[in-house]
Amino acid sequence: MPDRAHSRHVRRSRLIPIWALLLGAFIVAAIGSVPYYAGNDSYVLLLLGKFLCFAIFALSIDLIWGFAGILSLGQAVYFGMGAYFVALSLKINYAMEHPTRYGSKFPDFMEWNGLKELPGFMTPLISTPVAVICALIIPTLLAFIFGVITFKRQIYGVYCAVITLAEALILQEFIIEYQAYLGGFNGITDYGNFVGAPFLWLILAISVAFFILARLITHSRIGTVLKAIRDNDVRAEFMGYNVANYRIFVFCVSAFMAATAGAMYAAWVGIVSFLDAGPLLSVEGVIWTAVGGRATLIGPFLGAFLVRGLEFVLSGSWFANYWQFFMGVLFIAVVLWIPDGLVGTIANWLRRRRRGSIAQIRAEEDRIAHDQQRDWEPAGAAKSGEEVV
Amino acid sequence: MSQALISQVLIGVSVAAILAIAAIGLAVIFGVAGVINMAHGQFIMVGAYTAAVVGQLGGNTFIAIPVAFIVVAAVGLVVERGVIQFLYERPLETLLATWGVGIILEVVMKAIFGPELYYVGAPRVLDGGIRIIGRLPYPYYRLFLIGCAIAMIAATFWLIYRTNFGLKVRAVRRNRAMSGCLGIDTARIDMLIFMYGSGLAGIAGAILAPIKSVSTTMGFTYAVGSYMVLVLGGVGNLLGVPTGAFLIGQGETLIAYKYNAVIGELLVFIAIVIAIRIFPRGIFGYYERR
Numbered sequence: 277m278p279d280r281a282h283s284r285h286v287r288r289s290r291l292i293p294i295w296a297l298l299l300g301a302f303i304v305a306a307i308g309s310v311p312y313y314a315g316n317d318s319y320v321l322l323l324l325g326k327f328l329c330f331a332i333f334a335l336s337i338d339l340i341w342g343f344a345g346i347l348s349l350g351q352a353v354y355f356g357m358g359a360y361f362v363a364l365s366l367k368i369n370y371a372m373e374h375p376t377r378y379g380s381k382f383p384d385f386m387e388w389n390g391l392k393e394l395p396g397f398m399t400p401l402i403s404t405p406v407a408v409i410c411a412l413i414i415p416t417l418l419a420f421i422f423g424v425i426t427f428k429r430q431i432y433g434v435y436c437a438v439i440t441l442a443e444a445l446i447l448q449e450f451i452i453e454y455q456a457y458l459g460g461f462n463g464i465t466d467y468g469n470f471v472g473a474p475f476l477w478l479i480l481a482i483s484v485a486f487f488i489l490a491r492l493i494t495h496s497r498i499g500t501v502l503k504a505i506r507d508n509d510v511r512a513e514f515m516g517y518n519v520a521n522y523r524i525f526v527f528c529v530s531a532f533m534a535a536t537a538g539a540m541y542a543a544w545v546g547i548v549s550f551l552d553a554g555p556l557l558s559v560e561g562v563i564w565t566a567v568g569g570r571a572t573l574i575g576p577f578l579g580a581f582l583v584r585g586l587e588f589v590l591s592g593s594w595f596a597n598y599w600q601f602f603m604g605v606l607f608i609a610v611v612l613w614i615p616d617g618l619v620g621t622i623a624n625w626l627r628r629r630r631r632g633s634i635a636q637i638r639a640e641e642d643r644i645a646h647d648q649q650r651d652w653e654p655a656g657a658a659k660s661g662e663e664v665v
Numbered sequence: 666m667s668q669a670l671i672s673q674v675l676i677g678v679s680v681a682a683i684l685a686i687a688a689i690g691l692a693v694i695f696g697v698a699g700v701i702n703m704a705h706g707q708f709i710m711v712g713a714y715t716a717a718v719v720g721q722l723g724g725n726t727f728i729a730i731p732v733a734f735i736v737v738a739a740v741g742l743v744v745e746r747g748v749i750q751f752l753y754e755r756p757l758e759t760l761l762a763t764w765g766v767g768i769i770l771e772v773v774m775k776a777i778f779g780p781e782l783y784y785v786g787a788p789r790v791l792d793g794g795i796r797i798i799g800r801l802p803y804p805y806y807r808l809f810l811i812g813c814a815i816a817m818i819a820a821t822f823w824l825i826y827r828t829n830f831g832l833k834v835r836a837v838r839r840n841r842a843m844s845g846c847l848g849i850d851t852a853r854i855d856m857l858i859f860m861y862g863s864g865l866a867g868i869a870g871a872i873l874a875p876i877k878s879v880s881t882t883m884g885f886t887y888a889v890g891s892y893m894v895l896v897l898g899g900v901g902n903l904l905g906v907p908t909g910a911f912l913i914g915q916g917e918t919l920i921a922y923k924y925n926a927v928i929g930e931l932l933v934f935i936a937i938v939i940a941i942r943i944f945p946r947g948i949f950g951y952y953e954r955r
Contacts, residue, residue, distance in 0.1 A: 347757050425938055429945045434701050437760060438892040439938065445889050446927075446934050453927040555885075559764055566761065601772040607765025608748055611758045 291491060300484075308480055311473035322471050322545070327584050328479045329541035332486055333557075334564040334576030336533035341562065342571035343494050344526045345506030346432060349558050350440030353447050354415035354531040356553020358538030360451075361414070363464040363548040365407030368394065370467040372402075385464070389456035398457070411539040412532060419531030423524035432509075432523070441555055448554035461550065469546030479540050483577075486533050490573050493529065502526055563603075566610050569617025578619060672801055673922045674915065679807040681907075681914025682814040686872055688891035688906050689817045690865030695892075696900030697825060698858045699838055700749055701760045704767035705891060706884025708863050712737050712870020713879045714774055717783040719871075725788040726871060733871035734864040740770070741863025745856050753841075753855070771881045783879040806875065813872050814907070817865060822903050824861070834858050897937050899947020908948055913937070 292300070307324065314320045333355050340346040364383075371383045380387055382394040401407045422443075426436060451458045458464070493499050504512045505519050513519050542548045551557060560583075568579025583606070591599055614621050687709060694702045702708075715736045716729035724732075744766050752759040787806045794802035825831040836844040837854045845851050869887075877883060890913070898909025913933055920929035941947065 347760070422938075425942050429942050431941060431945055434756060434760070435896060435941070435945075437701075437757070438889075438896055439941075442889050442893055442934055445886070446930050449927050450931060453925065555889075559761075562761065598772070600768055604765040604768030604772065607768065608762045611755075611762040611765075612748070612751060615755075615758065 291495060292488070304480060304484060308477055311476060321476065323588065325471065325476050325479050325544045326541065327581050328476075328483050329537045329544065330561070330564070330584055331577040331580040332483055332537035332540075333534055334561050334568070334580040335486060335490060335573065336530040336537065337561045338565045338568075338570065338573070338576040339490055339493070339533070340526055340530045341565060342575075343499060343506065344502045344523060345509075346523060346527060347437045347562070348440040348527075348530075349437050349555060349562065350442075350444035350447075351530070351534050351561055352553055352555070352558040353440070353444050354419060354534040355538035355541070355557065355561075356447060356451075356548075356550075357415045357418070358411040358535035359542035359548045359552050360458065360464070360538075361401065361407050361411035362539045363467065363542040364398065364458075365401040365404055366543065367464050367467040368398065368402055369404070383464075384466070385459050385462065386456055389460075391456050395457060408539060412535050415535035415538075416528050416532045419528050420524065423520075423527045427520040427523040427527070430520075441558070444553065444555040444558050448550045451550040451553060459549075463547060463549030463551075465547045467546060470543045471546075475540075475544060479544065482536060482540065486536070487573060487577075489529075490533075493526070494573070498522065498525070560603075563607055563610065566615075566617055567606065569619030569621070569623075570615075572617065572619040572623065575617050575619040579617065582618075669922075673918055675803060677915040677918035678911075679810055679914075680918050681910040682807070682810040683873060683876070684890055684894050684914050685814040685906050685910035686810065686817060686869045687866075687887040688894040688910060689814075689821055689903075690862045690867075690869055691888075691891040692895055692900065692903060692906045693821060693825075693865060694859060694862035695895060696903075696905075697834055697838060698855060698862060699756070700753075700859060701756055701763065702749075702862075703760055703764040703888065704744065704770060705866055706886070706888030707767040707770040708737050708740065708866035708884070709870040709873065709887050710879075710881060710884035711740055711770060711774065712867035713785070713874040713877075713883065714778060714783070714870075715867065716871040716874040717778075717785050717879050720785045720874075726785075726791075726875060727788060729785075729871040729874070730868050733867035735867075737867025737870070738860040738864035740867075741860045742856065744863070745859040749859065750852065750855065767884075775881045778881075780881075785874040785879060787875040810872065810876075813868075814910075817868065818903060818906060821865070825903065830854075830857070893934070893937060895947065897940055897947060899944070899949035901946065902949035905947055905949035 307328075310321055310324055333351070336354075337348070337351050340348060340351075367383045372381050375381050376384050376387055380393075382391070386394070401410070426432070426439065431439075452460050455461065494502070501512065501517050501522055504515075505517070505522055509519050538552070541552070561580075564579035564583050565576045566579070567575075567583055568577065569575025587599060587603075590602070610617070616624060690708070691702065691705045694700050694705065712733040715733040716726065719725075719729040719732055744763070748762050748766060749759060752762060791805040791809050794804040794807075796802050825834060833844070833849050833854050836847075837849060837851050841851055844854075870884075873887070894906060894909035894913060896909075897912060898905025898907075916933040916936060917926070917929040920932050
């Protein structure tokens with residue numbers, strides 16, 4: 277295609293550029309081969325799978341916060357629900373094969389809390405497929421209901437953040453209160469885990485799939501509308517888009533991702549606790565996203581690995597007592613000095629190097645924006661399936 | 666039965682008073698100054714520790730209240746000048762930064778006072794209680810809480826709606842640029858109102874210290890409760906604070922009486938979400954033209 281400066285053709289970018297594809301394949305191969313040189317049950321392997329789950333969790337936050345402007349401080353609700361369904365199912369099955377000291381065949385924490393048998397409403401969880409379907413569908417449904425209630429009435433921004441935060445706090449208290457059914461303060465432990473090469477590859481495959489899904493969503497027409505809503509929701513509404521429905525859609529996708537991450541996390545680590553469903557994890561996920569780079573898809577992965585990795589390295593040293601302090605400083609520093617995150621800052625810097633002065637960049641961005649504004653054109657609008665930058 | 670019900674309602678009133686005391690500082694910071702302060706719970710915690718220190722030195726709650734006001738207002742000054750003043754254009758990021766401030770406050774207080782719990786006694790004057798109904802006494806301290814809640818709301822109302830300073834605060838909130846043009850020092854107003862709100866959080870900590878053991882993590886539930894009060898009551902009007910606090914306090918107490926506390930919180934939360942579907946900006950919220 278001719279590349280004239282002011283031509284009106286739509287600039288299309290590949291879904292994934294060649295270099296990124298090669299780099300991604302290299303990284304995936306590197307992670308996938310860890311079991312071979314690090315041993316099949318090493319601690320590094322455990323951490324790697326854990327971090328990948330957290331990275332998916334951060335990606336789910338990035339999808340709603342970075343691309344749609346919905347700041348949810350309760351994303352761990354979906355993560356935790358996914359984790360608890362899977363953990364409960366695994367625990368029940370484990371208990372059936374390994375009777376407790378008194379010979380009963382249901383989870384030990386229920387026995388300690390005075391239950392005589394498995395509660396009736398939990399019997400469907402004996403079947404693993406049912407548990408997995410519950411773990412993925414129920415959080416998504418909850419997100420849908422929540423979205424319909426709030427977004428349809430233009431409740432977002434701070435209100436959404438506060439309400440989701442309260443949601444996470446209440447789920448956490450609920451888990452602690454219902455110790456007999458959900459393990460309470462001790463969490464659900466001791467049900468074996470799936471640490472090993474095959475499950476790592478599953479986590480890796482789902483990470484890649486979600487990354488591509490996120491890329492598809494953000495680089496499609498829906499993604500463009502979502503970014504418009506993020507930047508100016510009133511204008512998007514006036515242009516005829518149903519802002520609430522777009523928000524609900526992306527919120528559900530994000531909840532689904534978080535629930536999947538939680539389900540895999542529970543099976544991988546072999547222990548879940550109320551902390552995995554509480555406000556703290558939610559906010560930490562937001563900060564991973566912010567450190568890595570909001571509104572970039574690599575950012576959440578990078579942020580989760582960096583912050584979690586740093587936490588792991590530092591918590592073993594003399595610094596352990598001050599780790600929390602460092603987290604607090606990190607929150608403030610990221611917001612004040614690198615609001616675009618690491619990836620965003622580097623990308624801006626590269627763009628500036630490539631394009632020269634600020635004035636040139638502005639002119640270029642204006643031109644791109646002009647090229648992309650196609651909504652008023654009756655003819656020549658992008659056909660469905662065409663990609664816009 | 667009716668006796669039990671009435672005593673539950675009375676307990677609900679004191680729970681509402683606690684919520685209102687915790688929320689009034691936030692109503693100033695969030696509702697009037699427009700800052701989303703996630704460190705509010707930690708400000709309350711600092712106030713409670715101040716009361717504990719005053720108690721160790723031989724003072725009581727009446728002395729602790731002004732001291733906590735001054736100490737936490739100073740903390741608020743540092744936070745506003747150090748962090749928040751750069752973020753007035755980016756409200757949602759203020760949320761993250763103040764969350765960081767909250768973490769730092771918790772770590773610092775833990776480093777100073779250690780991980781153990783502190784207990785603060787109620788003043789001698791307020792020991793005992795009166796018998797309103799039946800044989801259960803209604804503690805004087807709960808009456809004191811209700812009085813404090815009313816006094817704090819009245820004082821704030823007077824400051825915001827009846828003084829020259831309050832007029833300037835409201836002007837800056839409505840139209841910052843125009844207020845600046847008219848000669849109001851907007852940065853100074855922001856700073857002072859944030860200090861006042863922080864100080865109120867400190868007072869809340871000092872008043873609430875005797876009814877709960879003082880620990881570094883005590884603040885978070887108060888902060889979330891305060892936000893719920895404001896979400897339900899609305900931030901546009903100070904009347905939202907007592908209204909929201911009363912509804913939430915009564916609801917939680919009555920359901921907790923029938924089932925348990927967590928079910929109470931859960932059902933009240935669901936009720937709040939449904940309520941804001943009907944009143945998207947809270948019961949007393951004004952609809953901003955945007």
